[in-house]
Amino acid sequence: MLCDVAKVHTGFVVMPKVTHCTNDEHWGKPGSSKKVYAAKSLTQKGGFVSVDNVLERIENKYWKIEVDQFQAWMLGFYKFTGEWQTTELEPNKILVEYKYTLHANVALLYPLNWLFAKTFWRVYMKRVLENIRQMADNNEPYLYA
Numbered sequence: 001m002l003c004d005v006a007k008v009h010t011g012f013v014v015m016p017k018v019t020h021c022t023n024d025e026h027w028g029k030p031g032s033s034k035k036v037y038a039a040k041s042l043t044q045k046g047g048f049v050s051v052d053n054v055l056e057r058i059e060n061k062y063w064k065i066e067v068d069q070f071q072a073w074m075l076g077f078y079k080f081t082g083e084w085q086t087t088e089l090e091p092n093k094i095l096v097e098y099k100y101t102l103h104a105n106v107a108l109l110y111p112l113n114w115l116f117a118k119t120f121w122r123v124y125m126k127r128v129l130e131n132i133r134q135m136a137d138n139n140e141p142y143l144y145a
Helices: 107-137
Strands: 019-021 031-040 047-058 064-066 077-089 094-106
Touching: 094 107
Parallel strands: none
Antiparallel strands: 019 031, 031 047, 047 064, 064 077, 077 094
């Protein structure tokens, strides 16, 4: 969570590539937030796209974040909640468990929301986690930039 999000969210089909963040000087502290910006895509005009918020953080163990204030229609989704938990299995071997919840409020779209979450979003988040694994394998500094 304390990495360059542009290296993590690199875009995929309808998901635009994140380009940068602003208002992030306190990012990582519970209660902090940052504005996220993305490139133009089929679903986004580009520019400011959402806000990331830190809900909870236990150093080197757990993060809970929320993404909201979407600037484009998102199939009735109004926020995204992610939880990141790490457990040291042995020296230099960490288990990372990542859970996400997509929150929607248009009942008519629930079947489409379910299909989106079980197919596209699952594939997209696997790509995100692979980007993080590659950053770790390359010993990139895990500091927010």
